[in-house]
Amino acid sequence: MAKVTVRYWAAAKAAAGVAEELFDAATLAEALAAVRARHPGELARVLQRCSFLVDGDPVGTRGHETVRLAEGGTVEVLPPFAGG
Template structure:
C-alpha cells in the first residue's frame, strides 16, 4: 500500500481528499487507479503533475514504487 497526498489542484480534483491509501506498483498504475476512483478531472491533473516519492522527485512513471512509500501529487502551479 502507498500513501498518496494531494496538493492544490490535485486535492480539488480528488474531491477535497487530502490523502488516502492506494495499492499500485508504479506511478502509471497509480494514475489509472486514481482516475477510476475520482474521475477524469483527476486523471487530467495526473498527466501534468510532478511526483515526489518519499520526498524525492520521480520522473519515471514506470518505475517500481516501494511498498509503504508516500507519493505526493503536485499539479503545475500558476504564478511567478
C-alpha cells in the first residue's frame, strides 16, 4: 500500500471539514473506500458527483480499481464547479 494525500476542494472540503488527509491505499478505489469509511455522511454523497486527479492526471472514465497510487502521491477530489 502507498501512503497518499487526498485533497478536497469546494463542497468536498466543506463536507470533510479538512483540506487534506493521509490514507494508505494501493488504488483509487481503496482510497475512496477509506474516505467514505472516515466520512460516511455528506462527503460520501458528494463523492458520487466528483471527478478525480491522481498526481495531476485526470482519472476520467477509468475504473477506480484500475488506477494505481504511488507512494507520496496525491488524489484531488473535485466536485462540479459552476461557471466555466
